Every structure is written in C-alpha cells, then in structure tokens.
Amino acid sequence: MRNNGPVSLIFHALIVAFVLAPLLVVCLVAFTPEDTLSLPTHGVSLRWFKAIFEHPDFVQSFYNSLLLALLSATLSLCVALPAGLAIGRLSFAGRDFLNALFLSPLIIPTLVLGVALMRLFASMGVSGSFGWLVVAHVVVISPYVLRLVLAAVVGMDKSAEHAAQSLGAGPWTVFRRITLPMILPGITGGWLLAFINSFDELTMSIFVTTPATVTLPVRMYMYATESIDPMMASVSALMILITGVAMLILDRVYGLDKVLIGQQG
Amino acid sequence: MAKPNALSSASLPYLLTAPGVILFFTMVLAPLLLTLLLSFYGFDSIAGIKAGFSLSNYWLVFSDEYFHSIFLRTFWVAGLTTLICILLGAPEAYVLSRMAKPWRSIFLIVILGPLLVSVVVRAFGWSMLLSANGLINSTLVWLGFAPFKLLYTTGAIVVALVHVMLPFMVIPVWTSLQRLDPTVAQAALSLNASPSTVLRRIVLPQVLPGILSGSLIVFGLSASAFAIPGLLGGRRLKVVATTVYDEFLGSLNWPLGASIAIILLLANLLIMLSYNRILERKYSRTLG
Numbered sequence: 001m002r003n004n005g006p007v008s009l010i011f012h013a014l015i016v017a018f019v020l021a022p023l024l025v026v027c028l029v030a031f032t033p034e035d036t037l038s039l040p041t042h043g044v045s046l047r048w049f050k051a052i053f054e055h056p057d058f059v060q061s062f063y064n065s066l067l068l069a070l071l072s073a074t075l076s077l078c079v080a081l082p083a084g085l086a087i088g089r090l091s092f093a094g095r096d097f098l099n100a101l102f103l104s105p106l107i108i109p110t111l112v113l114g115v116a117l118m119r120l121f122a123s124m125g126v127s128g129s130f131g132w133l134v135v136a137h138v139v140v141i142s143p144y145v146l147r148l149v150l151a152a153v154v155g156m157d158k159s160a161e162h163a164a165q166s167l168g169a170g171p172w173t174v175f176r177r178i179t180l181p182m183i184l185p186g187i188t189g190g191w192l193l194a195f196i197n198s199f200d201e202l203t204m205s206i207f208v209t210t211p212a213t214v215t216l217p218v219r220m221y222m223y224a225t226e227s228i229d230p231m232m233a234s235v236s237a238l239m240i241l242i243t244g245v246a247m248l249i250l251d252r253v254y255g256l257d258k259v260l261i262g263q264q265g
Numbered sequence: 266m267a268k269p270n271a272l273s274s275a276s277l278p279y280l281l282t283a284p285g286v287i288l289f290f291t292m293v294l295a296p297l298l299l300t301l302l303l304s305f306y307g308f309d310s311i312a313g314i315k316a317g318f319s320l321s322n323y324w325l326v327f328s329d330e331y332f333h334s335i336f337l338r339t340f341w342v343a344g345l346t347t348l349i350c351i352l353l354g355a356p357e358a359y360v361l362s363r364m365a366k367p368w369r370s371i372f373l374i375v376i377l378g379p380l381l382v383s384v385v386v387r388a389f390g391w392s393m394l395l396s397a398n399g400l401i402n403s404t405l406v407w408l409g410f411a412p413f414k415l416l417y418t419t420g421a422i423v424v425a426l427v428h429v430m431l432p433f434m435v436i437p438v439w440t441s442l443q444r445l446d447p448t449v450a451q452a453a454l455s456l457n458a459s460p461s462t463v464l465r466r467i468v469l470p471q472v473l474p475g476i477l478s479g480s481l482i483v484f485g486l487s488a489s490a491f492a493i494p495g496l497l498g499g500r501r502l503k504v505v506a507t508t509v510y511d512e513f514l515g516s517l518n519w520p521l522g523a524s525i526a527i528i529l530l531l532a533n534l535l536i537m538l539s540y541n542r543i544l545e546r547k548y549s550r551t552l553g
Contacts, residue, residue, distance in 0.1 A: 004363050012360045012372070015353060015431075019376055022390025022428065025400055029393060037393055039400070079285045086281035098282050101289050107537055108293070109489035111506045112530045115513060115522065116296035119303055139292045142285070200383035203491045203506070207513065220385045224496055228392070236386040243382050247374075257370045260377040261436060 030237035048234040061219040072137035073194040080142045084149030103143045114207035128210040141197045145190035152186025189254030304524035322524035339504040343487035346426040350483050354434030362442040377432045388496040391425040417499035425493045434479035441475030481540045485533045
C-alpha cells in the first residue's frame, strides 16, 4: 500500500500531539519548584514528590489501590479462566447468554453499576468492607480477562492436545501440561490488563468506597475538586509511571498493540 | 486411570461457569433490580426514603425544566464528541493503517496507550492545560492576546472527552480497515480511478460499519461520563452522571438518583440494540 503523503503525516503529528499533551504537561509540572502549577522553567525539584509522603491519606490510598488491584485481578482470573475455557471450547445450552452476561459490565455504565452496588452494600450492611470492594472490582474487570482468555483458548492449536490424548494422557494431564502453557500468555496478559483497570478505576469506586477504603484515583478526584496544587501533578506522574511499567510488562508477555486493538473487537 | 467421569462432560461447562454465574447474578443482576425498585420509592428530606411504588421520580425527571436542560446538555456534549471523534479518529486510523511496520505498532501504542492511564490523570492534565493561567492561556498572553475562559465550559468537557474517546473510535475503524481487500482498491486504480475516488467509493463504504460501531460506543460512554464533566465542567455545568452523584451523595435522595441512573442505563441499552438492528438490516440487504 502507498505510504502517507505529507498532509496525512502533518495531520497525524497533530493528533499525536493532542493525545500526548495532557500527559506530558502533567509529567513536566510534577517537577516544578514553584508553589503553583507551572512548568519547571527555572529549575527542577522533587519537592512535590516528597510532599506526597507528608500526606498519609495519599500513601494509604496508594496501598489500598495496590492491594485491591492485586487481589481483584487474581480473583477475576479464578472466575474468568474456567468461564473462558467453558465458553471457548464447549458447546452447551445458555452459552451465548452467559457470554453476554459476563461481558455485560462493558455495556452497563460504571456509574450505574457503582450506584447499584452502593445500594446493595447498604442493604446488606457491608458498606465499609474492603472485601466487598474487591468483589465489586472483580465484577468490573472480569470482562477484560475473559476476552483475552477467550481469544487464547479459541485461537489455540489443538493438535498438540490431540497428540497427547492419543499417547494416553488423561484430561487433567492434557490440561495441565499442554493447554495451560499454551494459553499462559493470554492468562498473564489478562491478569495484567485487569490489574491496570482496577488500579485506574474511578467512577464505580467513588460510590462504593468509604473513607476507610478510599482508593488512589478516588482520593485524587476528591483532592482535585477542592484544591489544585502541583502535588496532584506529581501523584499523576507516579500513576503514569506505574501504568507505563505495567504496559511494558504487558507488551513483553502478550503484545501491547494486540491487547489494545482487541479491546473492543 | 482417573475415576471414570466423576464430572460427567454434560455438567462440566456448568461447573466451570458456576463461579461467574454466582458472582454476576449477585453483583450485577440483583443490584440492578434493587436499583430499579429503589427508583419507585418516595423520598422526604426529613423522613428519608419511603418504600412504595410510585412513578413520581420518573415523572419529575421528564417534566422538570432542570432535568431537561441536564439531559439536553449531556446528549449535546455526547453528540459533539462523537462527531469530532469521527472526523479525527477515522482519518487517523486510515493513516495508521498505511504506515510501515515498526512505526505502525509504535503509533498504535501511542494513540491507544492512554486508555490504560486513569481518567483522573487525563482530566487533570486537561484542567492544567485549559486553566486561567494554564499552558494555553499563558501562550496566548505571551503572544499578546487576552486570556480566554477555557476551563469550566462545555468546550473544555468536549475537548477532554474527545481525548479520552478517540481510541474507542480508532479501534473499530482500524479493525474494519484491516478486513479491507487491497486488490479491490488496486483494481479500481488500474481502471483509472483517482486516489480520492478510491477512498470515497471503495474504502469508505466498507469502513462505515466500523465508524458506526465506534460512534455508538463513543456516544454511550460520553453520555455516561463522570470524571471529566465533574472536573472540567465545574459546579454549574451538570451532566447526567454528576447529577446522579449529587442526588446519591449530596441530597441523599437515593430514589431520584436511582431513577436517573435507570434512565441512563436504558438509553445505553437502546443504543446497543439499535446498532445490532441496523447491522442486521444492512447485511440482509446486501445478502438479499
């Protein structure tokens, strides 16, 4: 196919600049030595990064988010892996319905889910529980794991399995030693994607968290609506860093462009 | 050998999906049902929530001028965002698809990567760019112009929403471009069609489903958006999502908040259904 002409490339450059602008600004302002939001034109300082550690509520929220993401990504694997194996490999009544059900959090606005879960938790009397917050996150991030597991399971070459079966291996052995290693990139990629999505989650979490269980994005949102100082920029820069590292690992394990394109397809 | 069929193969799929079924029935279907019921309850600012069955909340939303303006603003913002995403995202996907191998993957990651960064960070980045002494206004002042009010306007919400939603338009358009058969375009070129004719009469019709799919996703997500209108619209510019927040966590009028949330959910489901319907009709026409 013909390559792009100069007009297309200028257009493309503008789009890239548009997409990166807010992220770049955040990372730059994070290093400002001034008291107000400004670019670090007169020097670079780490004062606003140090300031984060003087805010114990931010540090606590960071640990909350980290633990929450680790737990919910792992638990969502426990739900989505068997479901993905069943939906991808077996045919049974209700398969399409279950597929739609498990992917439904992608269609239901997280706002509505957040409100609905807040209602559920209130009527069960578990509003401040960290455990139930984990369960809420598992529901919201499971579709991402399921999609990657399904892609791995459906796209897998089954001839290795058939060969193992013909050599007398039982079903559990085939699964453990043939299937599982072959779909491992999909599983790991799904876990990482789930982790990132849980760590970033805001809209549902605003309704479901309480002052004891506040996550980092919620804390940032609350802070940003009250006051705006460069500490928000440094916290944001750290979040971008963490996301960037996770994206690098995801790229190594699975392929970042494959994951991103597959997101809606 | 292992016990013969302790799990009969007929029940295996149901055993495997059982955890998911339990989770989703208790954490998705049940809460939504509870919320639906909640929307029929009454509310008194002194006595609190009263159980019952009444359509008064829905009646209030449909008849009150205040809610009309909120819904109108929400759909206007969502529509504008969708339009701009089409104008920017579809050509960008096309440009990406024509890039050489290493650049294509790199720029795909650059354009789509921000999806994995939390929306708070992106909204905050825009508030820094658009604020009174933010980057854009500082540049304007430095060039000799007066500063503009950019933040806390509908425009600020649209710009930031376009930024967040652009990947959701690029992805489906990219996917349909990948399915394009290059030989058709080459045949047209060999028959003396100009590149713009090829674009208009070969590429565009086949990319239309991708554009449609992207539009519905972008519209639905924009109409339900919370963080961006919340941070960039300020307290005066309310949209549906921030209104639900106000009712639930501000006025504590849960029944009213629930009714608005249910309306938003139904609007989203309607959008998804109409997309399926349009697709079916389109393909039944081409396939006879």
